[in-house]
Amino acid sequence: MRYRIRHETRFTYATPVRFARCNLRLKPILWSGQTLVDHDLSVEPNGELTLARADASLANVTRLVIPDAVTRLKIVSTAHVDVERGVPFPSPDDPDVATVARLARASRDVSANGPTNYLFASPMVELSPEIADWCAQELDPGRSIMDAAIGLAQRIQREFDYDPDATHTATRPAEAFAHRHGVCQDFAQVMIAGLRAHGIPAAYASGYLRTIPPPGEARLVGADATHAWVLVWCGPQRGWEGVDPTNGIWMAGDHIVIAIGRDYSEIAPIDGVFLGTGAQTMTVSVDVAPEEELALGG
Structure with a gap:
């Protein structure tokens, strides 16, 4: 397309x-x-x-x-x-959360898209104990990383209210989490904070969604503006997969990546x-x- x-x-x-x-x-x-x-x-x-x-x-x-x-x-x-990007499908070979965390700690890849760069706190994403505890339900160490990633995204989509007047570009994840509202930037950074707290590399993706959906499909939240979602490192074999907590879906053919960083402040x-x-x-x-x-x- x-x-x-x-x-x-x-x-x-x-x-x-x-x-x-x-x-x-x-x-x-x-x-x-x-x-x-x-x-x-x-x-x-x-x-x-x-x-x-x-x-x-x-x-x-x-x-x-x-x-x-x-x-x-x-x-x-x-x-x-x-x-040309389809919806990713889980595989029986996908590692679990604990294995991904172990592999990330052992990685020596310090390139721009290596997992090491996205393991720790960054200027706008602190590692919050409250967010970590809330995310623990989805990030069980024995759960497949793919199931955990989409499960956490869908939980954020269900339990947070999309409200463009509630936050601004300088809002920290802890504030958006405390009130359970915000926009795509807030939802992405809350998810990133939770993943990193459990040892999972997570990056902030900035980009776009198609403005007009295909016939018969619902319009995605975040179209007509710059959108944000999360890239989750799923181990060295699968690499990075995108997941959109605003809409509770995988990054696929409707998402266009403009830039990737540790949080909004970088990109x-x-x-x-x-x-x-x-x-x-x-x-x-x-x-x-x-x-x-x-x-x-x-």
Whole structure:
């Protein structure tokens, strides 16, 4: 399936901003099951775009500098991505939770996608005893890692309320967990905290869901915005599998990975600084649709 992605971000400043510098993580990465066909970034008014090196995450980072005073800024990212990824099926050969934890501790793979990088606390994900205890019901040491991963995701989907007004991008997992509400970022980071507390490597995936579902299927929560879910390391043979606690499903053909890190702070789609004295407002719109549907729609 080839998807067309359009991600538009608009900033409006109350007073002229004399200088702005942003990190843009909007270009999809190369990941299992997906191939980037093309990508384009446009900025109004014109800014200086340069490629930057990602440090602690799997991300394509572009540095944007606006050297002149502005009161508005529009950033548009467009891409075409081919996705061929089915729903993963459990296998009798899948290791149990205890075995995965043991193998993760023994791993010497310190590459960007090695399990060692995703075992411990990170800037936004502390290892909470309360979250660990709550997750223990699904993460029984003798349970298959695949069953445990989807079981925990579905429990979060059942017991947490999706409420876009309840949290913000700086909300910590412990707060979202205490109130049992939040958005995809919160649900992903709660799940990550629980998995890591039990020795299971877990990464934060940022990306998109298709805007319009196939006929007869329910629309997934998180479409029309940047979405977030979890990658769980399931041992050296199976590797990383994605699971979406907002919707209680596996990452499959409707998910497009943009960046992967230890938590949201490492791979926010846009972050940076500006020099100014007034407030700013930001609006984001995302549209993800299969090319064939766009062609049929004219």
